[in-house]
Amino acid sequence: MKDFINYILQFGDLNQQQIDLIINKATVLELPKDAYFSEAGKIAQQVGFVLEGVIRVCYYNNKGEEITKYFIVENNMVVDLESFENEICSNAYVQAITDCKLLVFSRKDWKELLDTIIPWEAIVHKIISKALRQKVERRSPLVTEDATTRYVMFLKIYPNLVNLIPLSYIASYLGITQSSLSRIRKSIR
Amino acid sequence: MKDFINYILQFGDLNQQQIDLIINKATVLELPKDAYFSEAGKIAQQVGFVLEGVIRVCYYNNKGEEITKYFIVENNMVVDLESFENEICSNAYVQAITDCKLLVFSRKDWKELLDTIIPWEAIVHKIISKALRQKVERRSPLVTEDATTRYVMFLKIYPNLVNLIPLSYIASYLGITQSSLSRIRKSIR
DNA sequence: GTTGCTTTTTGTCAAATGGCAAATGATTTC
DNA sequence: GAAATCATTTGCCATTTGACAAAAAGCAAC
Numbered sequence: 230m231k232d233f234i235n236y237i238l239q240f241g242d243l244n245q246q247q248i249d250l251i252i253n254k255a256t257v258l259e260l261p262k263d264a265y266f267s268e269a270g271k272i273a274q275q276v277g278f279v280l281e282g283v284i285r286v287c288y289y290n291n292k293g294e295e296i297t298k299y300f301i302v303e304n305n306m307v308v309d310l311e312s313f314e315n316e317i318c319s320n321a322y323v324q325a326i327t328d329c330k331l332l333v334f335s336r337k338d339w340k341e342l343l344d345t346i347i348p349w350e351a352i353v354h355k356i357i358s359k360a361l362r363q364k365v366e367r368r369s370p371l372v373t374e375d376a377t378t379r380y381v382m383f384l385k386i387y388p389n390l391v392n393l394i395p396l397s398y399i400a401s402y403l404g405i406t407q408s409s410l411s412r413i414r415k416s417i418r
Numbered sequence: 419m420k421d422f423i424n425y426i427l428q429f430g431d432l433n434q435q436q437i438d439l440i441i442n443k444a445t446v447l448e449l450p451k452d453a454y455f456s457e458a459g460k461i462a463q464q465v466g467f468v469l470e471g472v473i474r475v476c477y478y479n480n481k482g483e484e485i486t487k488y489f490i491v492e493n494n495m496v497v498d499l500e501s502f503e504n505e506i507c508s509n510a511y512v513q514a515i516t517d518c519k520l521l522v523f524s525r526k527d528w529k530e531l532l533d534t535i536i537p538w539e540a541i542v543h544k545i546i547s548k549a550l551r552q553k554v555e556r557r558s559p560l561v562t563e564d565a566t567t568r569y570v571m572f573l574k575i576y577p578n579l580v581n582l583i584p585l586s587y588i589a590s591y592l593g594i595t596q597s598s599l600s601r602i603r604k605s606i607r
Numbered sequence: 608g609t610t611g612c613t614t615t616t617t618g619t620c621a622a623a624t625g626g627c628a629a630a631t632g633a634t635t636t637c
Numbered sequence: 638g639a640a641a642t643c644a645t646t647t648g649c650c651a652t653t654t655g656a657c658a659a660a661a662a663g664c665a666a667c
Binding site: 289290294296298333354357358361362364365368369370371372373401403404 | 479483485487535546547550551555556557558559560561562563568590592593
Binding site for chain 3: 463564565595597598601
């Protein structure tokens with residue numbers, strides 16, 4: 230919980246009363262490995278903060294291949310933004326890839342906080358903006374790099390994930406097959 | 419100018435007085451083909467809105483290859499955000515790839531508008547947020563697609579650009595060589 | 608330890624893509 | 638219109654990557 234407070238205070242100031250209001254709305258959610266936080270075809274109903282574990286967001290492209298869009302590690306927010314904001318069906322799965330512990334807020338509570346705590350909206354704006362920038366920074370540059378460079382870039386961004394999650398997820402994030410990734414691993418040892 | 423007003427009013431409401439304040443700060447900038455709007459190694463000093471023409475943002479990766487990050491077409495904002503906001507040297511070139519006509523705001527005027535017009539900050543937030551989402555949506559999915567699919571996706575996003583800009587820019591956006599792109603073109607005719 | 612299950616590695620072959628250079632085509636300049 | 642310049646296409650060959658399948662390794666349950 231303390232981690233969450235520190236996290237949000239990076240983005241703006243809140244007094245103790247405001248912090249308490251936020252904390253009162255948060256509930257702890259334990260997600261076992263492979264469980265979904267939100268699913269394609271449904272409307273995302275909650276916003277989360279990863280206390281422990283790793284999450285991934287993935288979808289199926291029009292060839293039916295499973296694509297991992299990004300990973301979310303500890304001390305980051307997790308939400309299917311398009312779906313949650315606009316209350317439309319998502320086309321992505323948000324899935325725990327290790328056992329996870331999250332703080333979650335329901336849509337109703339989240340809205341209430343936005344209405345009640347004046348500086349909260351600005352803070353949320355900044356959090357979202359930072360997340361979007363990270364997404365642009367992290368995945369787009371992969372487009373123009375070869376498979377080996379992509380993997381090296383992945384290692385830099387997510388240094389702790391390699392031994393934590395299946396090779397196939399990494400491959401589907403990098404846009405290469407897991408066989409290729411396996412060969413690349415071998416070659417750079 | 420009218421296009422610009424319509425553009426910003428999509429993102430929030432402003433009264434006539436506020437609109438006039440904004441317009442008074444805007445100056446028209448004509449950029450000939452190949453000229454730079456902002457450059458790597460320098461601090462971006464202005465925010466622009468593309469009235470006519472096409473802009474691209476590019477950089478050189480660590481293999482010295484020129485990479486086109488994205489294109490900006492008419493009726494969109496153009497700014498090297500990281501550099502402009504934080505007043506740090508950019509590593510990207512923002513370049514006119516056709517003759518362009520822009521509305522521009524200096525850093526000083528831009529700040530003044532943010533301080534003067536209360537709803538302006540929220541509008542700018544939304545504009546930036548939308549731009550970031552577009553970037554994520556448009557380029558990241560290319561990572562996991564083959565060259566032909568990438569080109570088809572490019573055609574959908576920028577249907578008017580194909581005959582307007584050099585093949586090499588498109589190739590450097592898609593992460594393929596211009597020879598390959600030329601062959602792909604041939605194959606899908 | 609053995610068994611069953613999943614993940615990772617490896618081999619083989621085919622297809623896609625890149626690098627290079629030459630040929631062709633288009634555009635500008637004089 | 639000829640020359641010069643730049644953009645695009647094409648051919649050739651090398652390399653990378655994918656698809657598929659089999660082998661090996663890791664792991665948990667018994």
